[in-house]
Amino acid sequence: MGPTESQWLYRQGDLILGPVPSKQIVDKLYSGELLPVNEVQLMGSGVFKRIIDVPDFKVHVAKAEAKKRVDAHAAEHHASQRKRLITVAGVLGAVLLLLGIVVAVMGSYFATHRESAGSAEELAWGDITIDAPSISKARRREDDELVDYNGNPKRPTGTPVALKTPTGTTAPPTGTTPPPHSAGKPKSGTADPEGMQMGEVDEAGINTVVAKHKPSLIPCLKAVAKPGMVAKIPIEFSIAETGKVTKVWVDNPDFKNSGLQECLLEKLQAWPFKPGTSGASVNLSFNIGKKG
Numbered sequence: 001m002g003p004t005e006s007q008w009l010y011r012q013g014d015l016i017l018g019p020v021p022s023k024q025i026v027d028k029l030y031s032g033e034l035l036p037v038n039e040v041q042l043m044g045s046g047v048f049k050r051i052i053d054v055p056d057f058k059v060h061v062a063k064a065e066a067k068k069r070v071d072a073h074a075a076e077h078h079a080s081q082r083k084r085l086i087t088v089a090g091v092l093g094a095v096l097l098l099l100g101i102v103v104a105v106m107g108s109y110f111a112t113h114r115e116s117a118g119s120a121e122e123l124a125w126g127d128i129t130i131d132a133p134s135i136s137k138a139r140r141r142e143d144d145e146l147v148d149y150n151g152n153p154k155r156p157t158g159t160p161v162a163l164k165t166p167t168g169t170t171a172p173p174t175g176t177t178p179p180p181h182s183a184g185k186p187k188s189g190t191a192d193p194e195g196m197q198m199g200e201v202d203e204a205g206i207n208t209v210v211a212k213h214k215p216s217l218i219p220c221l222k223a224v225a226k227p228g229m230v231a232k233i234p235i236e237f238s239i240a241e242t243g244k245v246t247k248v249w250v251d252n253p254d255f256k257n258s259g260l261q262e263c264l265l266e267k268l269q270a271w272p273f274k275p276g277t278s279g280a281s282v283n284l285s286f287n288i289g290k291k292g
Helices: 022-031 053-112 203-224 260-268
Strands: 005-011 015-021 040-041 121-127 128-129 132-135 146-148 162-164 169-170 230-237 245-249 280-288
Touching: 005 022, 005 230, 015 022, 022 053, 121 280, 128 203, 132 203, 146 280, 203 260
Parallel strands: none
Antiparallel strands: 005 015, 005 040, 121 128, 128 280, 132 280, 146 245, 162 169, 230 245, 230 280
16 A cells, blocks of 8 residues: 555644544655654654654655755845845945935035136126136236235325336336236237336136136135125236236225235236237135125
8 A cells, every 4th residue: 555545643732633544644744744853743652753764754754855955045045146146236225326426416516616607707606706707918006905926015196106117126207106907908018117028918828827817816805705795896917928827906895905815816827828929917806695
């Protein structure tokens, strides 16, 4: 009689259950409900034996053990895969969060520092804007807002000073008044009052440097700006033959002794203008605050 045709009793704890067909014993082995060490008894034999010791069930015991090992390996593999997926998802989430922060910071930076298009070329930092520059030949002007590259003290209006020229140092005659700022341009090829040999001004090159570096002047304006201030501050600076800014004028009496001129000169002297045989004067106009 085969195991599929016989009836069996089986022990589970302190209970004796059955009779059941041998197929049910096999199913319980595969499901793990019965273990190979559980005892069974063929109906009518009067003897309980371990399932592993019953010839009819030995093959099924081996198969059940193999299935148990495979199931355990599969469960371990799935758990490892799940852990790996959670780790990858966490890393991707952190990367996306970091990218979001970078994009937000860059967006804020470019929104703050982007130059607006148009003929005005106005560049805005909150309540501070800079108008497009105008460029002309360098001319000496006489006022008390002069900041000198060599650290000379401010001079009162109308006081003559010695001027350096390529051939030496000369002083304006006593009692003479230097040409005003609005004087006409010197002829090409002649020396201007600042000692610069006048030629054609490279406006395109100067504009490129100004457009790139004018944000560096904003801290100087912020240092003197007051809450609620509305002011227009025109400035003018001269570029020497060496490409260095030599003088700065601030055309606003409200900023005398404010340190603005010195700050602007320090920043401007770092601007990389190309050396040449001609001098230039650059006018910039700052606007602090917004009118009503």
